[in-house]
Amino acid sequence: MSNIVLAQAAEAAVNINPGLAAIGYGLGAIGPGIGVGLIWAAVINGTARQPEAQGQLQGIAWISFVLVEVLALIGLVVYFIASAGGA
Amino acid sequence: MDPAQQTDTAEKASTDPHGDSVRRLAAAMLRTALVPGAVTAVLGAIVATVLFGVSGLVSALIGGVVAFGSSVLTIWLMRTTGGMNPMFVMVAALGGYIGKMIVLLVVMTLLGWVDGIHREALAFTMLATIMVWAGAEVVAFKRTKIPTIVPSD
Numbered sequence: 001m002s003n004i005v006l007a008q009a010a011e012a013a014v015n016i017n018p019g020l021a022a023i024g025y026g027l028g029a030i031g032p033g034i035g036v037g038l039i040w041a042a043v044i045n046g047t048a049r050q051p052e053a054q055g056q057l058q059g060i061a062w063i064s065f066v067l068v069e070v071l072a073l074i075g076l077v078v079y080f081i082a083s084a085g086g087a
Numbered sequence: 088m089d090p091a092q093q094t095d096t097a098e099k100a101s102t103d104p105h106g107d108s109v110r111r112l113a114a115a116m117l118r119t120a121l122v123p124g125a126v127t128a129v130l131g132a133i134v135a136t137v138l139f140g141v142s143g144l145v146s147a148l149i150g151g152v153v154a155f156g157s158s159v160l161t162i163w164l165m166r167t168t169g170g171m172n173p174m175f176v177m178v179a180a181l182g183g184y185i186g187k188m189i190v191l192l193v194v195m196t197l198l199g200w201v202d203g204i205h206r207e208a209l210a211f212t213m214l215a216t217i218m219v220w221a222g223a224e225v226v227a228f229k230r231t232k233i234p235t236i237v238p239s240d
Binding site: 062 | 104105106107108109112113116157161165169173174176177180181184185187188191192195196198199206207209210211213214217218221224225228231233234235236237
């Protein structure tokens with residue numbers, strides 16, 4: 001009897017995988033967001049102190065931006081795999 | 088290129104040396120990353136075809152295209168904002184980051200609902216392409232000499 005009840009409960013259970021994956025992705029996107037902000041804040045500071053280095057600083061900032069963005073994209077890929085149906 | 092255009096380009100380069108150096112770096116990054124990125128996407132497609140068949144091939148190609156689009160968008164953003172005030176570049180970079188993440192989230196969610204898509208083939212091809220592309224961009228950055236501009240006056 002209890003097995004039947006458990007089986008019915010399992011059938012009725014909602015698959016929470018996609019929701020959890022989306023929350024995980026959202027949390028994973030925060031870190032790179034902060035990183036991008038810090039990178040450009042440093043560029044603004046650096047340019048204010050030494051305007052002639054603006055081109056060089058922006059070059060360094062863009063390559064750091066690319067690397068930080070890869071972290072967010074890894075989070076996106078993990079979200080895509082984890083959001084698959086099935087418990 | 089006609090002489091008037093050449094003069095115009097030279098004038099622009101001299102009046103916007105910072106933007107010029109950023110755009111030159113963007114061009115070098117694109118040039119260096121294009122071939123390794125394409126090779127990785129093709130390799131991913133071949134491996135996915137061997138392992139998962141036609142659905143693997145299609146999924147891997149979609150993954151490669153999404154990775155390419157995502158990476159090229161960053162280069163485009165870099166070229167567009169080259170030479171702008173760093174405060175505007177920060178706004179553009181953060182806006183671009185948020186916009187790209189939202190678009191990719193929507194695209195990936197929609198792809199997840201499509202029948203016949205092989206998730207692992209798509210995800211791992213996309214991941215490999217993105218990482219190889221980023222690595223190639225770092226190599227391009229290391230090779231490119233970015234000058235520190237000393238104003239003439």
